[in-house]
């Protein structure tokens with residue numbers, strides 16, 4: 001019998017056209033032994049939720065720069081909840097104002113990492129907070 | 133099993149969880165597959181093999197969209213290599229499958245090879261069965277072919293499509309004799325690029341040398357996946373190949389061969405697990421290692437000793 005492999009998905013909702021950060025974290029997660037599903041730019045919340053279900057992920061990393069995080073995060077969190085995917089560990093990354101963080105956490109986002117965060121910090125966090 | 137029941141009814145969440153269970157060989161996975169099996173055999177299986185970046189995902193996306201528009205329900209399995217060192221994998225095929233991702237009845241699952249040979253994972257054929265049993269009409273499987281006689285995807289699909297592109301040079305892997313036999317259909321994608329006709333001529337010349345082509349002359353289809361060109365012709369050729377297989381009772385023969393291989397593989401797995409479990413607990417194992425290391429014994433004789441001990445037990 002094998003141990004269950006951790007599956008992470010890195011998604012980039014919103015309209016901004018940059019995915020360097022998302023690619024860097026995807027590779028780092030892969031190098032830490034996870035299977036990483038990368039979905040590319042400009043995903044709608046519906047597409048992200050649907051992919052999360054089909055890929056049966058354990059962790060979802062959302063990278064956002066566009067400033068529309070409030071709406072996007074809550075749409076995704078609500079979608080996951082409706083589809084009984086609320087066990088998924090959701091993490092946000094990007095430029096998000098400090099005062100918005102409490103609300104995001106209330107919506108179920110586990111942690112938010114700012115632009116300068118090292119990939120090691122994120123990976124350690126993921127491994128420590130994985131749903132059992 | 134409740135999960136199986138829900139998956140058979142088409143619940144995407146249940147299908148996904150069942151795949152996870154089987155892929156990781158979590159407790160009960162074989163029981164689950166026993167219940168899945170009677171419901172399989174209805175889906176048509178199409179493989180897409182070709183070098184990195186040749187446009188397989190884009191092609192799968194467009195073919196799936198066209199089939200979706202003809203009211204087929206679609207399963208897609210996109211396989212990428214796992215690192216042999218970390219076990220991690222970057223599964224990025226969804227990036228190029230944008231047209232079909234949110235279409236009703238389309239289910240996409242990305243898999244890492246997890247040490248499997250020939251560009252597919254151990255679990256691939258079980259994942260196919262789960263999608264098949266859940267009611268998908270067509271299942272498209274994307275994989276990079278590795279090596280030339282290692283392309284195992286051909287053994288698990290009904291129609292195998294080999295994707296080439298212009299500009300890879302004349303002696304590329306995909307055009308070697310070995311791989312020519314695995315293609316039922318050849319696609320020259322990126323035909324907007326220079327040299328597409330040259331690739332067609334080369335493949336055609338290779339096929340002329342291949343005696344198998346008298347039964348089914350493998351067609352060569354030029355496509356520009358990004359512009360949706362050649363997709364209809366490709367689908368037409370897939371349907372023709374399917375017709376060729378069914379009319380000549382070859383589909384059944386193919387599937388029976390597959391079942392034979394599958395039983396053998398499962399049997400080998402179980403036997404080696406059985407032997408492994410028993411030998412592990414055997415006292416002489418450690419002693420033998422010591423003796424062999426001291427050159428008082430050799431590995432070849434030791435195997436006979438262990439087998440004798442197993443039989444006596």
Ligand SMILES: Nc1nc2c(ncn2[C@@H]2O[C@H](COP(=O)(O)OP(=O)(O)OP(=O)(O)O)[C@@H](O)[C@H]2O)c(=O)[nH]1
Nearest residue numbers: 183184185186187188189190228321322356357358
């Ligand atoms: N010019 C041109 N580009 C294409 C065509 N088809 C695909 N591409 C591009 O080729 C690149 C690779 O396409 P993919 O579909 O990801 O190729 P792939 O074979 O799935 O790649 P891997 O999964 O990494 O092996 C993308 O940038 C596509 O947009 C085509 O017909 N013409």
Ligand SMILES: [Mg+2]
Nearest residue numbers: 188189224225
């Ligand atoms: Mg691909």
